[in-house]
Amino acid sequence: xxxxxxxLTGAAGGLGTLMRGHLPAHGHDLRLLDxxxxxxxxxxxxxxxxDREALREAVRGVDAVLHLAxxxxxxxxxxxxxxxxxxxxxxxxxxREEGVRRIVFASSNHAVGFxxxxxxxxxxxxxxxxxxxxxFYGLSKSFGEDLAQFYWxxxxxxxxxxxxxxxxxxxxxxxxxxxxxxxADGARLFHAALTAEDVGHTVVYGSxxxxxxxxxxxxxxxxxxxxxxxxxxxxxxxxxxxxxxDPGNPDHAHLGGHFCTRPPVWPH
Ligand code: NAI
Ligand code: 15L
Numbered sequence: 001x002x003x004x005x006x007x008l009t010g011a012a013g014g015l016g017t018l019m020r021g022h023l024p025a026h027g028h029d030l031r032l033l034d035x036x037x038x039x040x041x042x043x044x045x046x047x048x049x050x051d052r053e054a055l056r057e058a059v060r061g062v063d064a065v066l067h068l069a070x071x072x073x074x075x076x077x078x079x080x081x082x083x084x085x086x087x088x089x090x091x092x093x094x095x096r097e098e099g100v101r102r103i104v105f106a107s108s109n110h111a112v113g114f115x116x117x118x119x120x121x122x123x124x125x126x127x128x129x130x131x132x133x134x135x136f137y138g139l140s141k142s143f144g145e146d147l148a149q150f151y152w153x154x155x156x157x158x159x160x161x162x163x164x165x166x167x168x169x170x171x172x173x174x175x176x177x178x179x180x181x182x183x184a185d186g187a188r189l190f191h192a193a194l195t196a197e198d199v200g201h202t203v204v205y206g207s208x209x210x211x212x213x214x215x216x217x218x219x220x221x222x223x224x225x226x227x228x229x230x231x232x233x234x235x236x237x238x239x240x241x242x243x244x245x246d247p248g249n250p251d252h253a254h255l256g257g258h259f260c261t262r263p264p265v266w267p268h
Contacts, residue, residue, distance in 0.1 A: 005029045006194060007059055009091065010068030011044060012036040015106070015167055015186070019066070022187035028194065033058050034069060049087030055094035064102035064194050067091055074135040074259065076267045084140035092151050100157070104193040105148050107161040107203070109179060109215075110138030113256020117178070117214050119247060124216040125255065127163075127203045134256035136264070145203060152201040160193035160223065163215075164206035171231045174242050175257045178212040182229035185209075189225045196223040211235070214255060 004027065010016045011032035023030060032044035047054035049069055059065060070084040088105070095103060113134030115125055133139040141163075148159035165179030167186045181189070185208045193204070204220035207213065208229040217227070245252040254260045 004063040004194065005031060005061065007031045007033060007062045007065045008068065009033045009065065010070065012038045013068060013072065016068050018183040019187060019190065022183060023190065026187060026191040031062060049083060049090055052090050052094065055090055056097055059094045059098045059100050062100060064104065065091065065095060065100060066104045066190055066194065068106045071137065074137045074262065074265055076265050077136045078267060080136045080140045085143050088144045088147060092147060092157065095157055096155050102194065103157060103159045104190055105144050105159050105161045107145055107163045108138065108141045109163050109165050110134050110256050110259050111141035111145060111163060113138050113254055113259050115255045116253060117255050125214055126216050127205065127219050134254065134259040138256065138259065149201045158199050159201050160199050161203045162189060162193060162206040163203065171234050171238065174238050174245055177231045177235050177238060178210055178214045179207055180210060180231040181207045185227045185229050188227065189220055192223040192225040199223065
């Protein structure tokens with residue numbers, strides 16, 4: 001099939017950089033956007049999500065958008081409001097005005113971060129578990145999922161909301177053994193989300209097929225995602241260094257880990 005043109009927002013970031021490496025091999029022709037310039041990418045669009053005119057131009061003619069741009073950790077409510085809530089709204093409006101039919105939204109496990117993590121024989125967490133954001137950041141991801149549902153119901157724009165666990169080259173703590181998504185699996189999942197037919201608004205968890213998985217990957221697999229990695233090969237080393245998760249430690253009690261226990265970031 002001919003390459004699909006995909007606007008990659010947040011292209012300068014950690015995940016954006018990983019996906020710039022992996023996605024072209026899946027047949028995607030990437031148009032890049034970030035508020036920061038990218039070394040070696042003179043054609044990348046340097047624009048803020050607040051700039052509606054720039055977003056309209058950026059989405060013009062693309063087949064789909066992979067929306068990674070935004071604040072990716074906890075911050076003040078005002079900053080999250082501007083970048084993640086208003087910014088994502090601006091992107092959907094640009095897509096609606098320019099007739100773009102598919103968005104893949106980088107949601108996060110922190111939209112459901114206060115969900116108790118499964119222990120022992122507990123069932124995996126389903127995608128329809130209620131939103132339980134653990135931060136203003138997580139709240140913005142819950143909003144993004146609702147926004148996606150609204151644009152599907154109201155305007156017929158399809159979205160796959162991917163509640164990403166932790167997508168980094170390697171897991172770096174014991175919690176990540178459960179929530180890690182290898183970059184190669186991330187590209188497989190985003191590819192499936194960009195190309196599967198008739199997704200309406202579908203919510204999926206984004207991780208590899210980890211032995212210690214906490215959530216149900218069946219809605220991701222239904223898109224055609226076939227994860228090939230498992231964090232278990234890192235388990236012995238990480239557990240030797242850090243110990244197993246402690247059921248009595250509040251930082252280990254919920255999907256969102258320490259995002260649940262950290263104090264809010266207030267303006268200063
Ligand atoms: P990152 O912080 O490395 O990259 C985010 C990028 O967005 C940055 O390059 C930044 O310049 C850009 N950006 C921020 N505000 C912007 C604005 N107003 N206008 C234009 N560009 C803006 O974050 P990372 O790790 O690459 O994450 C990418 C996305 O995936 C984020 O939306 C994050 O919330 C989500 N996510 C990532 C996870 C991970 O494990 N990396 C886990 C769960 C969700
Ligand atoms: C996220 O949503 C963050 O963007 C990422 O940096 C990690 O902290 C990840 O969640 C996580 O839960 O490990």
